[in-house]
Amino acid sequence: MEIDKLLLDASLARLHHLAPSQVELAKLVSEVVRAVTEIFDLAGAGVLLADADRALRSIAAADSSGALLERVQEECGEGPCVESFITDEIVVSEDLAAETRWPRVVPALLDGGIHAVLGIPVRLGGGPIGTLNVAADSPRVWTDSERDAMVHFGAVLENLLLAGLIADRNDKLARQLQYALEYRVPIERAVGYLMATRKTDSVSAFEILRRTARNERRRVSELAEAILARRRVL
Known part of the structure; x- marks a missing residue:
């Protein structure tokens, strides 16, 4: 898809000037998601954030397609956006079929009705805390210019989340963001431990951790900490 550079620059500039100290953080995240959907003529978009209970949780979705993209991956613990979070890399699918x-x-x-997906890692504190996720309603070749522009939107999102933390907000999303920063590291380390002991890749190790926690009705973060303390062997 050919990007309207003027429209893109105007949208990025407007988002850069949003102030978490004055507007609810969740509304600002939704603004970014809505802008991405409009600029790229997408079927949907959303944001997943690291979570102590479920490993990843949806915090924003532009519409029903965005909500579906996030809900299915959140429930199953796999998908392009989950993989983007685990590997800290852009993950692309041009034709899901x-x-x-x-x-x-x-x-x-x-x-x-989702046929193509792009996952962009959202980073804070030196590592991924979630992903910006977009969906198309037909097979789509994601161009280099689209990927670069999505990375810019991801950077805007990172800046807003960081500003929200600095503003010391006590709303629901700000608290979840703090949880994401606190629990990302033990989850990452537990995944690394499982990769070494199970001789598997990071995506499979993450799924083992998430599935075991769910089966035992435990928080993912709690299980990760038990594994690191060698109080639990999977």
């Missing part, structure tokens, strides 16, 4: 990487989420996304 041809995908073999995420067998549990792809059928639901296709049934919901």
